[in-house]
Amino acid sequence: MENLLLPLKRNPYLLSPDIDTKVKPNVAILRECGLSVSDIAKLCIGMPRILSTKLEHVQAMVACADGLGVPRDSGMFSEALRAVAFLGEKKIAAKLEHLKNTLGWSDAEVGTAVCKAPMLLRASKDRMQRLSEFLISQVGLEPAYVAHRPALLTYSLEGRIRPRYCVFKFLKENGLLHHGRDYYAAVMATEKVFMKKYISPHSESAPHLAEDYAAACRGEVPTIFRLT
Template identity: 65%
Template sequence: MFRHALQAVAFLNEEKITTKVEHLKETFRWSDAEVGIAVSKAPTLLTRTKESLQRRSEFLISEVGLEPTYIAHRSVMLTYSLEGRLRPRYYAVKFLKENGLLKGGPSYSTVFNETDKVFREKYICPHKEAAPHLQEDYDAACKGEVPTNFRFT
């Protein structure tokens, strides 16, 4: 982690770091302490563009409904691809929940952090019969073709 932290700040002066921290506070509605937690867990957040962070904030807070504190404590999820990982997995799990194929529900942190292989084994493969298009829809979503609704039949 120390190596990642050094890499993140190597080319940033104090003013740029301060600006990035302020942007994180505004974008995710974090306190100073929450920014500290988030950056300590994912120092590369300091290298992300404002637009990239804004899109992730809008998605995770507004669409998924995650609390800012939850995100701060699991900030590594902000380093994942929004279009290639976060959105497709969210839509797949949402589809499974809405159609009664997933009892209870895993935390989104778990869903986002799992490797692609593990995610597919847990959430896609077990539902091949009940939701025959799930794998196809998930694959399309991973390519950026997020369907408005995953198909059931």
């Protein structure tokens, strides 16, 4: 019920007499895409006018999402709809070109990345530039590697990407990193799991690690993490 009330508060037009001529046909199109009622309600929280807009606009959004290669039966399809909402083909093409140039991706790689993480189309140019410079220039990841793991680009540089790299680099340089663990796994881990696997086991050999990591998450990246 709460998911339904939020869109109604943002767009009371949904309760207008046009509910049969606009809202219901738009809902029908979204249901044909495999979205559940719950999915549609969540979609409306961020884009309440998606149900009251013209049917051809919703059809165009669906066509654009399909064009990104996102499967309709995947959980990313609703994200794809959010990403392309009311943009138009020219703006979407411009955003794809910017991602391609910023990350050094080929056409195939930008297609792979956006298919897996369509929300990248909503990211600002400055954000993508800073993430690209850090992950590729500083961490040393290959553009193709990032393209196949675009989730790396959905996290905060200051709050997650950089602090966890500081920990990862420190552990690796001091021979404390367990075999088989890579930076991508460190970024993707929940905070609880990250602390359990990368911080807590080294409380004796690196007693300041938790403190230094917390400082890094606050933006106070130390010149060097301390071993003792």
